[in-house]
Amino acid sequence: MNLKQLDRRFLAREEAEDLEVVRSQGSFVFDARGKKYIDFLSGWCVGNFGWGNERARRVIARSKAPDYVYPYYLYRPWVELAQLLAEITPGKLRKCYRATGGSEAVDMALQLATIATGRKKFLAIEGSYHGNSIATIRVAQSSGRKVKPPLDESAAARVETILQKRDVAAFIMEPISCNLGVLIPEREFITRVSALCRRYGTLFIADEVACGFGRTGALFASEHFDLEPDILCMAKAITGGAAPMGATIVTPDVADAVDGEGGFYSTYGWHPLSVDVAIDNIRWIVKNQRRLLRGVSEMSDYIRDRLSEMKFKPPAKLRIKGMAIGVETGDEDYVDKITERCRKNGLLLTSSDNTLTMFPPLTLERETADDALDILERSLKSR
Numbered sequence: 001m002n003l004k005q006l007d008r009r010f011l012a013r014e015e016a017e018d019l020e021v022v023r024s025q026g027s028f029v030f031d032a033r034g035k036k037y038i039d040f041l042s043g044w045c046v047g048n049f050g051w052g053n054e055r056a057r058r059v060i061a062r063s064k065a066p067d068y069v070y071p072y073y074l075y076r077p078w079v080e081l082a083q084l085l086a087e088i089t090p091g092k093l094r095k096c097y098r099a100t101g102g103s104e105a106v107d108m109a110l111q112l113a114t115i116a117t118g119r120k121k122f123l124a125i126e127g128s129y130h131g132n133s134i135a136t137i138r139v140a141q142s143s144g145r146k147v148k149p150p151l152d153e154s155a156a157a158r159v160e161t162i163l164q165k166r167d168v169a170a171f172i173m174e175p176i177s178c179n180l181g182v183l184i185p186e187r188e189f190i191t192r193v194s195a196l197c198r199r200y201g202t203l204f205i206a207d208e209v210a211c212g213f214g215r216t217g218a219l220f221a222s223e224h225f226d227l228e229p230d231i232l233c234m235a236k237a238i239t240g241g242a243a244p245m246g247a248t249i250v251t252p253d254v255a256d257a258v259d260g261e262g263g264f265y266s267t268y269g270w271h272p273l274s275v276d277v278a279i280d281n282i283r284w285i286v287k288n289q290r291r292l293l294r295g296v297s298e299m300s301d302y303i304r305d306r307l308s309e310m311k312f313k314p315p316a317k318l319r320i321k322g323m324a325i326g327v328e329t330g331d332e333d334y335v336d337k338i339t340e341r342c343r344k345n346g347l348l349l350t351s352s353d354n355t356l357t358m359f360p361p362l363t364l365e366r367e368t369a370d371d372a373l374d375i376l377e378r379s380l381k382s383r
């Protein structure tokens, strides 16, 4: 039996894509046949700083951390990491909850909001994705009250009619939605909705699991809108992929309102090795922030220019913020074909509905960008 057949037999999941990964380095992924791919997906916003991260490997190899620390004990690196996150996140966010990944971080945020407000309802963007637990699936995908894009002033007015009933615990969104083909809200939408949340006692949850850690050209996407959320969720690029981790950070007001209620016990939440990697990663980001974000901005402009010259049919709408790139074509089959051809030609990207989405590493080199964009351009026309 080949690997794909064995996978079908023993792993409970959708059919895997035809790519057996054996190695990844920098902006590249290598398959079992030795074929090299340019990675414009970064494991869906995980490998923001490139693969094969030597620093993370060194940290893990040299770590003196205990195998494990029981969540109720004191552990200094937990405080160090929480303090770092309080320093780098926007607004008044101050206190951290420890999670193993994004779904758990968002799940915690939802629980916190119900405890803090005494309400049970949530409001999310139509078609959004916030994780794979029952609560996060319900919030994002249940029928019922949802905000339909485009996210403009008239959408904000619709939000008001819902929030004014004063029964919504939290409004949740990705400030820039990587999961909705890089949906970029109008500034007025965010400003107005966050004011409405304050007026009607609803908490604003920013899900920065995918768009955090530099992806959109700011450390957190909330910063583009001067958004000061009550709760912010992180995961994915917090360790750059070298170890699993999630975090939920809240304002002192939310922490006070929750006042120790709710267990939030997570056996592997903030495992010592993950904490070592995250602390090192965040210190590196802070130290190199200017250079990193300047690079993102320049590369983003360059990619925008190249994409705007390409002949997509039907003509495409570009939605680009930093290294979060969406190309909406209005034709789902066409987009699937391009994605498939790109993979054959050595470029990994993804598509959702009628939009190509690309999340290259923030450290992408110009030469690799050119190679990738050449592959994309070729793939628009033929095999």
Ligand SMILES: Cc1ncc(COP(=O)(O)O)c(C=O)c1O
Binding pocket: 044, 101, 102, 103, 104, 106, 129, 130, 131, 132, 174, 178, 179, 207, 208, 209, 210, 211, 235, 236
């Ligand atoms: C915006 C957003 N929130 C939450 C999640 C869930 O994160 P995880 O897969 O780490 O549970 C994801 C994962 O893709 C995501 O993109």
